[in-house]
Amino acid sequence: MNTIHTDVAIIGAGSAGLSAYRAAKAAGASAILIEGGAHGTTCARVGCxxxxxxxxxxxxxxxxTHTAAFGVHIDGAVRIDGREVMARVKGERDRFVGFVVAxxxxxxxxxxLTGYAHFIDDNLLQVGEHTKVQAKSIVIATGSSAVMPAMYRALGERAIINDDVFAWNDLPRRVAVIGAGVIGLELGQALARLGVDVSVLGARGRVGPLTDPDVRAYAERVFSEAFRFEPRAQVQAAVREGDEVRVRYxxxxxxxxxxxxDYVLVAAGRKPNVGGLGLSNTSLELDADGLPVYDPLTLQAGARPVFIAGDANGVLPLLHEAADEGRAAGLNAARYPDVAPLERRAPLGIAFTDPGIAMVGARHADLVPKSFVTGEVSFEDQGRSRVMLRNRGLMHVYADRENGRFVGAEWIGPDAxxxxHLLAWAFQMKLTIDDMLRMPFYHPVVEEGLRTALRDAAGKLA
Known part of the structure; x- marks a missing residue:
């Protein structure tokens, strides 16, 4: 059995793992990157x-197909060639993956080091059948994978996850999307616009990431008008019949x-990839889901020189967060026991639907009632939005009642x-509503709608 000695071992070569490797090396440590699957990151291969x-x-x-209102008429049918669509998707996807692999x-x-790693003890990993890695510190950056409930696993290849969509050579006729989170809404709307008969079936009234009741209700109406959308469906059965699936809800x-x-696309969430790591062989404390209990600031698991970053910790499955966490974990692993807290950026989430959905700062659900005021704007009569015929949207911005500071926003609307990004910068700079209103706003731009919401909030603070 070959044994390799290193300062830092990183398990997983995705966005977090690559950042951890670079940070550890930059800190002067020796480091080894271990990957058992395909290189290229989830974002490049099957995600963003x-x-x-x-x-x-x-x-x-x-x-x-929506030019007539401008007086622009396309004579004849608009033809969507599913094979050409998927060929471009896969060709460009492979180009992005190629950059990462290079x-x-x-x-x-x-x-x-190529192979799947598992712990023998806190500082010793076995990779494959013939190699052990003795490391002073270890970073777990194994990412996450889609959840597939048992009801859908029984459907075989007719139940798919988002990864599988990008392996299609052509577009199917009919798809049921299970889950109304960001992935479900993005892919569901995209497929519907490409001529696929789509039903998006949620379970708990979820509409993307939104928590503000008024904004969520508005978004539900918008998407219900665009495709078959049931955010509170109760799926009772999904049965395979040849090459089709019959769903009852x-x-x-x-x-x-x-x-x-033709397919059931399951977008019911993701779970951290830690099941095969042999964490029970370590002294790490594990939670009820089998994840190491760790400090969200330093990313350190207990008092041991083990750090967990990116989707593997199940907190913020976003590329920029994974990269930041990987960098912090790699640096702390290299400098252990001299660890430092991660300085997180402003919370920022975007769903690339149309209209777009975005959330910045504190969520409505996390704000203390009566501690804030809400500024509102409808994009239905907002000038630039009407000019472009993209005038659907509702925005809420939240300001601290005591000091007038901008604390968060949730909305659906054009160019979200x-x-x-403007609001994330304002949040990170700890600006007040008055500070933001002193910033320039050009005319006519969609951002004037943001100014309207800020003015509404300022009026309620006065």
């Missing part, structure tokens, strides 16, 4: 990038509905991804 490629195709199809290939061969109105689909 291929999903945005599919959404871009869907937006092109949608805009091509970075891994450029690393010194001695710093890379009870709608929010109490109606029992049966429908047949861009406005979200």
């Amino acid at each position: 990038m291929p999903s945005k490629l599919l959404i871009a195709a869907a937006d092109a199809a949608h805009h091509a 970075g891994v290939d450029a690393m010194p061969a001695a710093d890379k 009870v709608s929010d109105a109490g109606e029992t509905i049966e429908d047949t689909f 991804e861009h406005i979200a």
